[in-house]
Amino acid sequence: MNALSLLPANIIDICGSGLAIFLSFMALRYSRILVKIEPNNFIWGFLFYFCVAMAAFSLSRGVGHIARILLVFSGYGAFWKQLSPYSGGFNTMLIISTAAVTIYYHKGLDAYKAIRSEAEKLSDANTRLFASATELKLLNTHLEEIVEERTRNLSKSEKKLRNFFENSKDIIYFCDELGYLSSVNSSGRRLLDIDESLEKVSFFDLFVNKDDRERYVGELKKNGFVRDLEIECKGRDGSIRNILFTSNTVYDENNNMVGCEGIGKDMTRLKTITDQLINREKMASVGEMAAGVAHEINTPLGIILGYTQLMMDDYEQGSEAYTNLEVMERQTKACRKIVADLLKFSRQAESVKTALDINALIEEVLAVTEHSLNIEQVEVIRHFSPELPQVTGDTEKLRQVIINLCNNAQYALAEKGGGQIIISTQENQDTVQITVMDTGTGIPDEIKNKIFDPFFTTKAVGKGTGLGLSVIYGIIQEHGGTITVESPVNDPKTGKEINGTAFHIRLPLSAAADSTTRENT
């Protein structure tokens, strides 16, 4: 190859220079847009300055190249020679400037990132602060309403619980680990007769049996609760009550027992009714058995008595055989009396019921027995209701009731060397109430529920058969009445509690008397 034409290179040089100027300014324009969109963005700022340098460089270089070609090729080479160092120097300066901008860009970028990170944190914090402030403002605005509503709800709830606590018919109590009551409702105070400061009342002291205390505390400690534990409690007034306890242990934050809380249900009435039912059933069973035995024994006894009396006709009075037959006759009669009593108790004996005046009946009995009572230093006091209505009953049997009660009273007073028997009658609703009270030794609680049992007696052997109260019970039941026992009793004069026993008999009014009474009212 001899020569290479530089014409294509020069044309490319001119066109390229022009295009380079145009493109560099286009780049400058776009970088300018970026800066306008985000003036605080460092990267866009860097690109803008970079493009400024590039545009200046392209302009300087492009103009230089075009000028060189035009001047040199037009014969002005000398002029270009003078201009050339300035153009070259300017280009060099711009290249270095652009390089410097680029080299230091990363430091600026790091600083920008750090600032932006802090700004974002600050912005987040501000956002959170604003949200908190808004929430606080809202809360503050509604705080009063919220407090008021919660107070109202709390008060309502407290009132509900307080009413439940106070109005409950069961005992609701709270006590500490030593058993001292810290709080007890009004039912508890009433049932257990607590009227003093609660700090002085030990819950466990109300238990009659000390074993119950150990059982109660033991279950609380072991299980953390007590369920349906029936305990006999003694109120401050001395009355015994059967309470069914359900209780929970109260623990502190360290799970140590600090007390207990619970509910106690008074089962006394239910227990009494249950005992009465059991007793009634027992008496009915015993009555049936006694009736059967009495019927079977009565006939042989009649035959024995008949033959004994026939044999007595064969011997002379005063002979040894006659005397022996007399003993046999007496003892057989005693046996027949027992059998007759058993039949009365079992309501098997025949009755002739008429309308009768109880006051008159009692006076008839006292007319016979009062003399012997007075000999025994027993004073009989009468408190008869003058307007006492009549009752329907068997005169003989009711007379025996009064005789038996007087005999028992006499026996009780004989142990004390005398006393009083107070007999009172009164109309009580649809019944006539007869009370026979003595100031004797009284009946211990342990035997109260046994006194009406046949053959139960506290008398010495041979002094009584144990059928007196059983016969009374049978007769009163036959008359549709009730008999209850009270011991000890209240002195009618002083009102104080004294030793003694009172039997209260209630007999229904006769139909005629009842209708008369209703007409009168």
Add this chain to the structure above:
Amino acid sequence: MKMLSTIRHTGLFIVALLLVPDHAWALQPHGAPEGLYVHQMSHVLFTGALIYLYWHTRRTPELSNKGWHYLQLFCILFAGWNMLALVGHESARLLNPSDFIDKASWNEQVAGPITPIKMVYFITKMDHLLYVPALLALVIGLRSLSKDAQREADK
């Protein structure tokens, strides 16, 4: 006393300097090739800066969208142009006026025989074939970035 002694010694030294004058060479002279050397060094510096910019944008996760890819292409192309220009300047320096025919005219030619230096000069003379695409990549990149930024601002 000590201060007076110091002033006296300093004064004597200045007087001695004034009494014995010689060539000072206060300013360094700059010869003709210095401008070319500086220019060549500026190309090297610019190449380094562009390679650094390319490397940094590649490893920065925030700068990974389409616009930045075009900017990275610009860095590569423009660094290449700088190297080409450096080689072109060197080749021009090695040629003599006798290597050209009809110099300073539109018919200007590189005289034969065509040596590698002359061929390199001829090729590097057409450096705009690299320069213009580099700027085009810069424009496309910035246009893409500006559109993204505008879209983000409009949200």
